[in-house]
Amino acid sequence: MLAFLVQRISQAVLVMFVISVIAFAIQDGLGDPLQQMVGMSVSQEEREAIRDEMGLNDPLVVQYLKFAGNALQGDLGTSYFYGKPTLDVILEHLPATLELVIGASLIILVFSVPIGVYAAIRPQAWLSKFFMGVSTVGISIPVFLTAIVLIQLFSIGVTVDWFPEDAGWGQWLNAALSTEGGLPSYGRGDELTPLFGTWNSGFFSQGGILHLVLPSISLASIMLPLFIRLIRAEMMEVLQSDYIRYARAKGLSSARINFLHALKNTMLPVITVGGVQIGIMVAYTILTETVFQWPGVGLMFLEAITRSDIPLIVAYLMVVGLIFVITNTVVDLIYGLVNPTVKLTGKKA
């Protein structure tokens, strides 16, 4: 176990090192900080002098060590646009993204477990087939398109008048197919409750929650089909195993078998895979936040690209890299803890 721990952590450190080298290369290759600082009137000699003074003429290794040293102390440079330390800018935007991820995860949890379990217990039922069909279609719809459709339906609203208004059924169908609209589709609203530090939460006011609804559903829409399929597949495998057959032979009620014995062992792989997927959701927050102008780190990153705010781009890479590495390592360690048969990679079989 100790070998496993050391191996995983050293691997995480190695990955973080590679990320920092990439981030450094981007910073070094893209921006000339001197150009941002001085005007046209500064002579070539003065430029060289400033370069020397700033250490821009040092060997690359020395420059990298300085960059890494600063990064370890939490100094990732100053944003050109915000004029503040990049880490502060990211910390200001991070709570919005986290709340979006929490909202989406809640939706995924509430819907994926019952649907996945049902589809596993009754694979031939038409409702199961319907859910599996919907999830195939769901995987094929890009997250930004789901978001746009949701905005059209529930924010702008749709009026349907295809059916004759004078017939009762026509009126009813028109009303049933029309949507009200009115849900907010822009930003987080202004009813935010300060929690601590830079965290202003939208979970404690009606307006805040209303603003969360559409973005959370959009973000959840991409992961929900994956989770339903995963839970169904795992549960079906568990239901085939010997101990379930034994429990049936013993005469336990099927509810007890399904929900107490089978579900418990289904959730283990689901939680570990789920942990990794939550990390992957960071990539999709960029798309969701762009559509809804959600003031989180994804939108911030995209704006940093259009503004060529290189320190902020680099800082985002480092922070997101760190989040990925930590989630993956923790998930690996948990998996190793609960499942001792996990093979140690790199060890000769």
Place this chain on the structure above:
Amino acid sequence: MTTATLSRWDRFRESFLWYSFKRDKVAIASFVVLVLMVLAAIFAPLLAPADPYDLAQINIMNSELPPVGLDGSDPAFPLGTDAQGRDLLSTILYGTRVSLLIGFGAVLLQAALGILFGLLAGYLGGRVDSILMRIADVQLSFSTLMVAIIVGAVFKASFGNLMFGEIAIYMLIFIIGVSEWPQIARTVRASVLAEKKKEYVDAAKVMGFRTGRIMFRHILPNTLSPIFVIATVQIANAIISEAALSFLGLGMPETQPSLGSLIKSGFDYIQSGSWWITLIPGLVLVVLVLVINLLGDWLRDVMNPRLYKG
């Protein structure tokens, strides 16, 4: 030569692939829709009523006209027009062409990389294997979309907007190809590991063939069917990735739109009620991706009997 092709056709007609295709209605329907869309994209210059790349044909007075059947529509523009007054049907035909081109191109690139690295890792084993697969693991744990967004962002920042727009197709093929190679490499490696234990490989070794020849001429042909399955699904993924990058403004410019950049340009006008500019290209994108995914599912079921569903 003709007899050889004829017998190959006969062999295909008697194969399990053709047999199960004939019996699967979903597969047939998906295949027909896909072929129609690919043909429409290839012959876009002949089919499209207007050339969206030709500025002389665009009249700003025609902007934001709704599709036929709605108030204020013009029969000259069956699906309406976008905010610049371009005929939406034509831009969608040309956009599907760009999306498909990038999708196929990116999968060709990732297949080339994936097959090369997968063969090397699986056949040579040892250090080569562990280094390549470590890189693949790390890249996959970051999600391919994230890698593509970051590479795209860096390219865009270093080339500048104008330059990036001109070479956007090649850039996107490169970005998506490079960010998704681990998927194919893993599949190839797994089947190479199974193949290399077989006797024909030993025979080839005893006959003194070079390692390269054994890898590419003997083992590779036997690993093609899983590559084929995963490449199909990867085309759908590449098209979605391209659309996502274009939607974020890291992809095709609006002057040469793909389906993703059409959706993006239409999204700016959705609040003013012009839903068709964004939702019609969106629908085309979903149908395209869906039929490819359904074909991929069918191929996986046919070519990999171990995964037969109950």
